Amino acid sequence: MSTVALPxxxxxxxxxxxxxxxxxGVVPFVASxxxxxxxxxxxxxxxxxxxxxxxxxxxxxxxxxxxxxxxAVGAFAAYNFNLRVDGLPLLASIxxxxxxxxxxxxxxxxxxxxxxxxxxxxxxxxxxxxxQWALTKFSWFxxxxxxxxxxxxxxxxxxxxxxxxxxxxxxxxxxxTVLTLLAWRLVHTQTGHHFIAVRDNELAARVxxxxxxxxKLLAFAVSSFIVxxxxxxxxxxxxxxxxxxxxxxxxxxxxxxxVIIGGxxxxxxxxxxxxxxxxxxxxxxxxxxFFFGGxxxxxxxDMSQRIVLGALIIFFLAVEPRGLVALWDRARERLLPA
Amino acid sequence: MSFIKHLKTAALAFMxxxxxxxxxxxxxxxxxxxxxxxxxxxYAAGGTGFFGGFIDYLNLVNTRDGxxxxxxxxxxxxxxxxxxxxxxxxxxxxxxxxGIAAWNPLSVGIAYALIDRVTADKxxxxxxxxxxxxxxxxxxxxxxxxxxxxxxxxxxxIVNYIAGKEGGTDKLKGKKIVVLYHGSPYGKETIPVYELxxxxxxxxxQQIEVPHPGNEQQSQWLAIRRSKPDxxxxxxxxxxxxxxxxxxxxxxxxxxxIVGNVWSNSEEDVIPAGDAAKxxxxxxxxxxxxxxxxxxxxxxxxxxxxxxxxQDPKRxxxxxxxxxxxxxxxxxxxxxxxxxxxxxxTLTGDxxxxxxxxxxxxxxxAAALGAKGLFHSINVTWDNHEGDGRVAFQQWxxxxxxxxxxxxxxxxxxxxxxxxxxxxAYAKEKNVKVRKSIDD
Numbered sequence: 176m177s178t179v180a181l182p183x184x185x186x187x188x189x190x191x192x193x194x195x196x197x198x199x200g201v202v203p204f205v206a207s208x209x210x211x212x213x214x215x216x217x218x219x220x221x222x223x224x225x226x227x228x229x230x231x232x233x234x235x236x237x238x239x240x241x242x243x244x245x246x247a248v249g250a251f252a253a254y255n256f257n258l259r260v261d262g263l264p265l266l267a268s269i270x271x272x273x274x275x276x277x278x279x280x281x282x283x284x285x286x287x288x289x290x291x292x293x294x295x296x297x298x299x300x301x302x303x304x305x306x307q308w309a310l311t312k313f314s315w316f317x318x319x320x321x322x323x324x325x326x327x328x329x330x331x332x333x334x335x336x337x338x339x340x341x342x343x344x345x346x347x348x349x350x351x352t353v354l355t356l357l358a359w360r361l362v363h364t365q366t367g368h369h370f371i372a373v374r375d376n377e378l379a380a381r382v383x384x385x386x387x388x389x390x391k392l393l394a395f396a397v398s399s400f401i402v403x404x405x406x407x408x409x410x411x412x413x414x415x416x417x418x419x420x421x422x423x424x425x426x427x428x429x430x431x432x433x434v435i436i437g438g439x440x441x442x443x444x445x446x447x448x449x450x451x452x453x454x455x456x457x458x459x460x461x462x463x464x465f466f467f468g469g470x471x472x473x474x475x476x477d478m479s480q481r482i483v484l485g486a487l488i489i490f491f492l493a494v495e496p497r498g499l500v501a502l503w504d505r506a507r508e509r510l511l512p513a
Numbered sequence: 514m515s516f517i518k519h520l521k522t523a524a525l526a527f528m529x530x531x532x533x534x535x536x537x538x539x540x541x542x543x544x545x546x547x548x549x550x551x552x553x554x555x556y557a558a559g560g561t562g563f564f565g566g567f568i569d570y571l572n573l574v575n576t577r578d579g580x581x582x583x584x585x586x587x588x589x590x591x592x593x594x595x596x597x598x599x600x601x602x603x604x605x606x607x608x609x610x611x612g613i614a615a616w617n618p619l620s621v622g623i624a625y626a627l628i629d630r631v632t633a634d635k636x637x638x639x640x641x642x643x644x645x646x647x648x649x650x651x652x653x654x655x656x657x658x659x660x661x662x663x664x665x666x667x668x669x670x671i672v673n674y675i676a677g678k679e680g681g682t683d684k685l686k687g688k689k690i691v692v693l694y695h696g697s698p699y700g701k702e703t704i705p706v707y708e709l710x711x712x713x714x715x716x717x718x719q720q721i722e723v724p725h726p727g728n729e730q731q732s733q734w735l736a737i738r739r740s741k742p743d744x745x746x747x748x749x750x751x752x753x754x755x756x757x758x759x760x761x762x763x764x765x766x767x768x769x770x771i772v773g774n775v776w777s778n779s780e781e782d783v784i785p786a787g788d789a790a791k792x793x794x795x796x797x798x799x800x801x802x803x804x805x806x807x808x809x810x811x812x813x814x815x816x817x818x819x820x821x822x823x824q825d826p827k828r829x830x831x832x833x834x835x836x837x838x839x840x841x842x843x844x845x846x847x848x849x850x851x852x853x854x855x856x857x858x859t860l861t862g863d864x865x866x867x868x869x870x871x872x873x874x875x876x877x878x879a880a881a882l883g884a885k886g887l888f889h890s891i892n893v894t895w896d897n898h899e900g901d902g903r904v905a906f907q908q909w910x911x912x913x914x915x916x917x918x919x920x921x922x923x924x925x926x927x928x929x930x931x932x933x934x935x936x937x938a939y940a941k942e943k944n945v946k947v948r949k950s951i952d953d
Contacts, residue, residue: 212605213606311701323701324621324625326629338633414598414601415629421597457602
């Protein structure tokens with residue numbers, strides 16, 4: 176690769192910039208519709224959700240199993256803002272949806288002031304069940320659609336409609352980039368350090384003057400905002416339809432696995448993990464049928480997928496808790512010794 | 514060394530996979546059916562039966578008639594496990610193939626996710642017996658076809674059947690009906706219609722939810738025993754159905770006063786319930802049984818040649834299999850009708866949409882297709898995408914389903930205004946132009 180020739184004194188921001196350059200400058204011209212609609216867009220939405228959860232779980236140490244619920248809040252809130260406030264720009268409804276998710280996140284973050292670890296994880300389950308129940312129970316949320324399913328509005332920003340696959344990709348990429356930059360910035364501020372202090376030792380953090388309660392709630396708020404926007408991307412840009420059942424506990428676990436496999440407490444990890452989770456089943460099915468033909472039917476595929484994913488999670492938890500990111504860094508150091 | 518070789522092969526496969534390259538290309542005279550099927554997961558029984566029947570019929574048309582007007586029917590399956598994301602992935606993967614006829618996911622969730630996509634791609638989407646009720650209004654939903662039955666006409670059909678047993682709709686006054694519904698968007702879809710019909714006919718109504726998946730129904734049936742209804746309507750799905758029948762037996766509610774809806778009417782729903790299901794009645798748009806000529810042909814020609822899709826040939830003629838065959842008939846007839854106008858060649862999705870909007874199969878044509886008694890008739894128009902299908906009721910005798918009613922009509926006139934209200938609200942919400950004629 177040509178990167179070998181680069182001088183080693185490059186600033187750290189050159190890598191993200193190169194990736195972004197490729198994502199904006201190359202991908203839109205070479206990828207097929209299928210790659211946009213079935214791979215890149217879900218990848219971006221899940222990555223963003225994982226960035227959100229990583230702030231909460233990876234950085235601030237608050238384990239949550241309610242991620243999908245906050246995604247649902249985001250998606251349904253954006254739908255309702257868009258529907259009920261005439262002339263509200265799409266970006267504004269997405270922002271408001273994030274705030275709505277923040278509000279719900281704060282409420283369900285309150286137990287974190289008293290509970291820790293396993294107990295907190297269980298209490299965030301309440302968010303998961305409550306939100307799904309409320310969205311199905313009160314048909315107002317779905318504009319009285321009898322089956323509780325809603326449709327996405329057109330993606331229009333300042334008169335430009337993003338209705339092609341490449342357009343939807345650019346739209347999601349921009350949203351994800353902006354929020355990821357903010358998250359990245361946040362973890363490098365004092366607040367970010369407070370997150371880590373609370374995670375590593377709550378008592379010590381309190382002793383050195385970290386406002387523990389405020390920090391915890393702030394982690395829930397920021398995380399829910401990002402996850403809520405990710406829910407909007409998932410519902411409006413990827414599936415273009417939303418039903419509460421789509422945001423079930425499985426989705427919460429999926430995002431947690433992304434964070435674990437990608438790497439806790441790294442922003443990059445969210446993207447690594449999401450790439451693996453999105454691409455892996457498709458690759459497995461195609462590679463499987465390439466090698467084994469008809470024998471590798473959908474049943475076998477599903478089983479092998481679960482086995483491999485389960486094994487991966489155990490592997491990462493036991494051997495490399497810092498996830499794919501750590502593996503990547505080590506590989507790079509080997510290839511480009513300093 | 515050989516490990517490196519393997520690695521190279523794997524890398525090659527990887528690249529093929531990622532690029533989504535399709536090596537096979539279709540002949541000019543082929544019409545392609547992309548199938549979002551599910552053969553594993555919780556709903557595999559329905560998936561294997563329905564898609565098995567569909568493929569069996571396409572095979573029959575290819576083998577017996579050499580295709581439709583000389584055009585061969587082809588298909589490829591993508592496993593969805595009934596999950597929306599997987600359905601969308603399969604859509605994006607298979608939509609690149611040439612000559613796509615129509616999409617037929619047997620899933621409300623996947624159908625919802627495809628509405629915008631098929632409308633943009635101008636390819637029809639069929640949701641036989643299910644789907645979003647207001648897509649019946651073809652003025653708003655140009656490419657969506659909930660053929661034969663939507664949830665509202667299903668409800669009306671069931672209430673009409675109960676009225677018939679009581680001796681007329683005026684006898685419904687003062688009767689008590691309990692609706693036991695699955696706790697999901699599908700299960701809830703008919704709540705407002707039952708309320709409307711209760712008000713119109715003056716029966717007392719109680720709607721009780723069974724939480725997904727429906728393994729536990731003791732408290733629901735206790736409530737039913739306390740309120741002593743005249744009828745219980747079972748709006749179930751999957752495991753909920755046999756559990757309901759068994760729990761009804763335990764609580765002493767007579768099974769012949771339970772009326773099942775269209776997703777509670779298969780062999781897979783009653784056989785696990787054993788004796789408890791004997792005498793149970795359910796609505797259907799397709800009769801069970803393998804005695805119809807089209808099914809005899811499938812057994813003889815398709816399975817005779819070893820090309821049958823069902824692993825267990827004993828399932829030929831089961832409700833889900835017959836529904837798949839009927840779905841095949843409707844798709845193929847739409848192509849035939851469109852070919853008469855546009856020529857005997859591979860048609861575009863929009864041309865087949867025209868065929869569907871002129872899909873008329875009367876009883877005589879149904880008989881000519883070998884489906885007399887298998888289903889009644891259909892008459893789709895550009896603004897009515899359901900097609901005025903009739904429904905029948907069948908009773909489980911412990912070993913097979915027997916049709917126990919005439920083919921009866923739901924109260925379409927009553928339902929149309931509610932459907933239009935909902936579809937026009939959708940049109941407003943999504944800025945869809947309401948069509949004025951078939952050419953719009």
